[in-house]
Amino acid sequence: MEIRPILASLRKHRIPTVLIVLEIALTCAVLCNAVFMIGQRVSAIRLPNAIDEHSLSTVGLSGTDEKTAGSDIPRNLAALRGIPGVQAAGAVSTLPLSHNNWGWSFGTSPDVSVFNKKTVNFSLFFLGEGADKALGLRLLEGRFFNADDYADSSFGSAPLPETHVTLVTHSIAERMWPGQSALGKTYYTTSHYYTVVGVIADVLRPNIDGQGEASNYFSAFYPMSAEGSKGNLRRYVLRSAPGDRDRVMRAAEQKLIELNPNGVTKSAIYSDMRDQYFADMRSMAWMLVLVCVVMLAVTAFGIVGLTSFWVGQRRQQIGIRRAVGASRGHIMQYFQTENFLLSGAGVVLGVAMAYGINLYLMQHYEITRMPWYYLPVSAVALWGLGQLAVLGPALRAANVPPVVATRSA
Amino acid sequence: MFGYYLDLALRSLKRNKVLTVLMVLAIAVGIGASMTTLTVMHLLSGDPLPGRSQHLFYPQVDPSSSPSQKQPFDVMDYRSAVDLWSAHRADRQALVAHATLKLRSPETNQPPLMAKTLATTSDFFPMFNVPFQYGSGWSADDDARNTRVVVISDDLNRKLFGGANSVGRTLQLKDSDVRIVGVLAPWRPSPVFYDVAGGRFSNGDTANFYGKPEDVYLPFGAGQDINPNSFEMFTCWGDDDGKHQQTSPCVWVALWVELDSATKASDYTSFLASYVAQQKSLGRFVHADDSRLMGLMQWLDFNRVVPSDVRLQMWLAFAFLAICLFNTVGLLLAKFLRRAGEIGVRRALGATRSAVFAQCLVEAGLIGVLGGIGGWLLTMLGLWLIRRQPVEYADLAHLDVAMFLSTFALAVVVSLLAGALPALRASRIAPALQLKTL
Numbered sequence: 001m002e003i004r005p006i007l008a009s010l011r012k013h014r015i016p017t018v019l020i021v022l023e024i025a026l027t028c029a030v031l032c033n034a035v036f037m038i039g040q041r042v043s044a045i046r047l048p049n050a051i052d053e054h055s056l057s058t059v060g061l062s063g064t065d066e067k068t069a070g071s072d073i074p075r076n077l078a079a080l081r082g083i084p085g086v087q088a089a090g091a092v093s094t095l096p097l098s099h100n101n102w103g104w105s106f107g108t109s110p111d112v113s114v115f116n117k118k119t120v121n122f123s124l125f126f127l128g129e130g131a132d133k134a135l136g137l138r139l140l141e142g143r144f145f146n147a148d149d150y151a152d153s154s155f156g157s158a159p160l161p162e163t164h165v166t167l168v169t170h171s172i173a174e175r176m177w178p179g180q181s182a183l184g185k186t187y188y189t190t191s192h193y194y195t196v197v198g199v200i201a202d203v204l205r206p207n208i209d210g211q212g213e214a215s216n217y218f219s220a221f222y223p224m225s226a227e228g229s230k231g232n233l234r235r236y237v238l239r240s241a242p243g244d245r246d247r248v249m250r251a252a253e254q255k256l257i258e259l260n261p262n263g264v265t266k267s268a269i270y271s272d273m274r275d276q277y278f279a280d281m282r283s284m285a286w287m288l289v290l291v292c293v294v295m296l297a298v299t300a301f302g303i304v305g306l307t308s309f310w311v312g313q314r315r316q317q318i319g320i321r322r323a324v325g326a327s328r329g330h331i332m333q334y335f336q337t338e339n340f341l342l343s344g345a346g347v348v349l350g351v352a353m354a355y356g357i358n359l360y361l362m363q364h365y366e367i368t369r370m371p372w373y374y375l376p377v378s379a380v381a382l383w384g385l386g387q388l389a390v391l392g393p394a395l396r397a398a399n400v401p402p403v404v405a406t407r408s409a
Numbered sequence: 410m411f412g413y414y415l416d417l418a419l420r421s422l423k424r425n426k427v428l429t430v431l432m433v434l435a436i437a438v439g440i441g442a443s444m445t446t447l448t449v450m451h452l453l454s455g456d457p458l459p460g461r462s463q464h465l466f467y468p469q470v471d472p473s474s475s476p477s478q479k480q481p482f483d484v485m486d487y488r489s490a491v492d493l494w495s496a497h498r499a500d501r502q503a504l505v506a507h508a509t510l511k512l513r514s515p516e517t518n519q520p521p522l523m524a525k526t527l528a529t530t531s532d533f534f535p536m537f538n539v540p541f542q543y544g545s546g547w548s549a550d551d552d553a554r555n556t557r558v559v560v561i562s563d564d565l566n567r568k569l570f571g572g573a574n575s576v577g578r579t580l581q582l583k584d585s586d587v588r589i590v591g592v593l594a595p596w597r598p599s600p601v602f603y604d605v606a607g608g609r610f611s612n613g614d615t616a617n618f619y620g621k622p623e624d625v626y627l628p629f630g631a632g633q634d635i636n637p638n639s640f641e642m643f644t645c646w647g648d649d650d651g652k653h654q655q656t657s658p659c660v661w662v663a664l665w666v667e668l669d670s671a672t673k674a675s676d677y678t679s680f681l682a683s684y685v686a687q688q689k690s691l692g693r694f695v696h697a698d699d700s701r702l703m704g705l706m707q708w709l710d711f712n713r714v715v716p717s718d719v720r721l722q723m724w725l726a727f728a729f730l731a732i733c734l735f736n737t738v739g740l741l742l743a744k745f746l747r748r749a750g751e752i753g754v755r756r757a758l759g760a761t762r763s764a765v766f767a768q769c770l771v772e773a774g775l776i777g778v779l780g781g782i783g784g785w786l787l788t789m790l791g792l793w794l795i796r797r798q799p800v801e802y803a804d805l806a807h808l809d810v811a812m813f814l815s816t817f818a819l820a821v822v823v824s825l826l827a828g829a830l831p832a833l834r835a836s837r838i839a840p841a842l843q844l845k846t847l
Contacts (some may be wrong), residue, residue: 309743
């Protein structure tokens with residue numbers, strides 16, 4: 001295919017050419033970044049979480065007297081375990097993705113302070129007896145807490161539990177002691193230290209930053225006795241068959257209100273809680289999808305419109321070419337090649353812009369570097385879109401009969 | 410002449426309906442997307458207290474003993490906040506601390522609930538222009554005597570008392586009886602500016618600053634009596650024993666001051682500096698150069714209150730509008746130049762270049778007005794969609810008059826901008842060349 005006549009004709013229509021190239025470039029740049037942002041959100045929404053998400057329901061109980069927790073919590077749990085369909089029940093301080101975060105920074109050597117830059121921030125989860133089973137935590141190494149661990153743990157005057165045993169997630173183990181077994185290792189903060197007795201599969205923190213990094217899984221677990229919990233075991237977790245969750249949850253809420261007339265309850269099915277956590281991310285992702293689709297449609301129609309005009313303008317020339325021997329295929333090829341060149345220029349410019357926009361967003365927004373493969377993929381997508389858009393007008397051009405050449409415009 | 414051009418424009422638009430619809434739709438979609446996001450941006454980044462915000466200031470001091478702090482904490486420790494408040498060196502001053510307390514209404518048969526509670530001082534209501542439905546705030550005397558009174562929100566009043574005048578009724582807050590002295594009218598500051606703190610740690614996810622304000626307001630001292638040592642902490646710089654919140658190494662009280670003139674503001678800055686210096690000489694503070702007095706709007710900026718999702722959406726929408734603009738320019742140009750013959754005839758018959766230019770612009774403007782109407786409808790649809798989103802500011806999304814007018818202004822400006830270049834090209838057409846080919 002001869003390119004020179006195409007370039008010559010584009011040179012004659014310099015302004016529309018520049019405009020369509022700019023339009024394609026901008027579409028390509030926005031598309032890359034929008035698809036990247038959609039991808040980030042989708043991967044955040046899908047983050048795995050090693051608790052038994054689909055069997056859990058939860059009832060929070062607040063407003064009760066902290067002083068009688070030692071007898072109240074076991075009584076409440078016994079009642080909850082008596083509900084038909086409940087496979088396990090336990091009391092916890094917080095749940096993954098519940099927004100209720102208790103963070104603290106720890107280091108691997110005894111000479112640490114909260115302000116030390118080398119410390120790592122964990123989310124603290126306190127488990128009442130049996131809560132490990134209720135949550136369905138998955139042990140990778142070591143052991144869960146035993147009855148003595150639970151009995152020995154309480155809150156004193158510090159905002160940290162008075163115990164020396166802890167369970168950490170695989171991600172914490174990797175971060176604190178890379179390449180080693182975390183079992184038996186100790187981590188420290190100013191006045192407290194904790195020794196790892198077990199490593200569990202990755203459990204999400206109550207709040208995540210949506211960046212999909214290992215820090216989303218910096219969750220540490222501590223045993224907690226009912227009497228020493230000082231109001232920190234306020235959330236009851238129930239495990240049941242997925243089909244029973246709703247009924248179990250309502251029965252549990254009813255039971256807790258009966259047993260604690262002063263309390264205020266708030267219940268949720270865990271998978272709803274997770275959906276709720278990601279609801280705004282999901283809606284942002286859908287909005288981005290909508291913008292991409294409409295944007296691609298506008299660009300495609302722009303190409304259709306402009307090419308149609310050029311076809312209309314060149315009817316006579318097309319007729320002449322046909323009269324002197326060009327086939328329909330030749331005419332179609334002409335417009336397709338023309339579009340290929342235009343899209344090519346737009347895409348090259350667009351990829352550069354996409355990269356620039358990503359750099360800008362990295363500086364000013366909470367966005368990470370875009371992986372390189374987004375660029376060629378969007379480039380190919382826009383090329384394809386251009387070819388698709390030009391098909392209609394090109395077919396119409398190919399259908400111009402040679403006899404047009406003999407008529408005046 | 411304008412009427413004639415309008416008639417010509419209509420004829421031209423009718424001649425190629427598909428193209429006209431395409432151009433109008435492109436502009437409408439671009440305008441709809443931009444105006445939706447711009448309206449949200451306008452609602453979220455606006456001044457929550459127009460006319461008063463320039464008089465409101467947020468003092469900060471640094472009580473921490475750690476060496477690595479470069480700036481003060483976002484809120485204050487009890488001692489500093491109460492010292493500065495009781496000095497009464499500003500025109501008005503209000504302390505602010507948060508708790509979620511169990512609330513019961515013994516007089517109505519409602520189940521107990523957990524109520525977001527704000528412990529504050531009497532100046533809070535006049536200082537922030539808080540509207541009252543019934544009753545009023547409490548007095549400075551109530552602050553001093555820790556009187557157990559509360560002001561409740563309109564929402565809570567509807568929930569408990571069906572919206573009736575509940576002034577004088579008694580509620581049980583945690584374990585204490587409190588008397589209602591005031592009921593607020595519906596009040597929805599955007600953002601809840603007096604609660605803003607810690608925005609720089611939230612990774613751009615600041616939508617929670619736009620939630621609903623608290624349901625219960627009570628005197629700061631009474632709050633200390635009713636809910637001792639259990640107010641929400643912002644952070645601690647040392648080990649806290651959990652028993653003596655007022656002397657703990659923790660920050661959890663915010664102070665707002667009203668300073669009605671620039672002189673007073675600079676006086677207050679020096680007062681703050683002298684207070685910090687005095688505390689340092691007493692050995693309570695380590696850092697004397699970390700105090701700060703920001704204005705309300707400055708404080709909101711510092712906390713980057715507008716969620717980064719909202720800002721990103723706005724930029725995205727404007728990039729989208731630019732794409733639609735390029736599209737329209739290209740199509741208009743092709744369209745005008747295709748009429749070269751017609752324009753050549755007009756020019757040969759005596760029309761000036763500016764007349765041709767004006768004619769083309771009228772056509773572009775007409776597309777703009779049509780696109781503006783479409784854009785307005787799409788903006789309404791967009792805002793309706795946002796109201797259904799699971800975000801805290803969803804219920805705020807409405808089109809006000811200013812934004813309604815801007816929609817059309819933007820549409821016409823955009824299409825005139827899009828029309829200018831094609832019209833210029835069309836007006837430059839040499840008549841002789843066109844007439845020759847006729």
